[in-house]
Amino acid sequence: MFDIKIDDARYWRSCVDSIVSLVDEGTFNISKEGISLKAMDPSGISMVSFFIPSKAFSKYEVEKPISIGLNLENFSKILSTARNNEQLNMKDSSNKLAIEFIGDNSRRRYRLPMIDIKKEADKEPKIEFESSVEVKSDPFREVLKDATLLSSLVGFKTEKDVFKISAKGDAAELEEEHSNPDFVKKISVSKASTVTFNLNMLDRMVRACPPGNSIDLSLKTEEPIKINYKIGDATVAYFLAPYMET
Secondary structure, eight states, X not given: OEEEEESOHHHHHHHHHHXXXXXXXXXXXXXXXXXXXXXXXXXXXXXXXXXXEGGGSXXXXXXXXXXXXXXXXXXXXXXXXXXXXXXXXXXXXXXXXXXXXXXXXXXXXXXXXXXXXXXXXXXXXXXXXXXXXXXXHHHHHHHHHHHHTTXXXXXXXXXXXXEXXXXXXXXXXXXXXXXXXXXXXXXXXXXXEEEEEEHHHHHHHHTTSOTTOEEEEEEOTTSOEEEEEXXXXXXXXXXXXXXXXX
């Protein structure tokens, strides 16, 4: 049994949006420490790992650890109805998730069926990364947007104090170099890294990052990238396999 309340319903919607951007169903593991989820996308090339601590909630009563499987797409649709200044209450009820939006003079209730998830995601991959880059979310998203005009792929390259982004298409090629704090807040390179990724997947991963936040990129040549950022008290991390020419 659990009974959980958060004062800003729209904040919880933002958290769930960071997950549903990649997967349409998953299992929330609810414990006294907080709520976590790990899931692979249907193609099997990417993974999301989410955690929000119990302190993020105004009410957090959990009798014992419980796992609930949900259709995240339907959950997100319900959360999209959240209005300004509404609170959100969630509790388990007869194998369904009872969702209640609480306004100043109103209450709105939904019941979302819990589902069986056949397989949860494996543990996060263990990679000894060669480079780490902390970028500002807004200009980074702008660069990815520019790259989509040319290609479905984007290349990252790290050198000492420099982060390079490239995209190549039939019509034109793009190459950017960044080292100033307006884009790159921090860079650490033990060995230069060069790797290419699916641009659409990357865009979906960074979409939920709040404006003005930082995004951490961890890179190693021919290895999955790790992307992580904060949404308030919540932490979301993604892994994406590199594009390999066949």
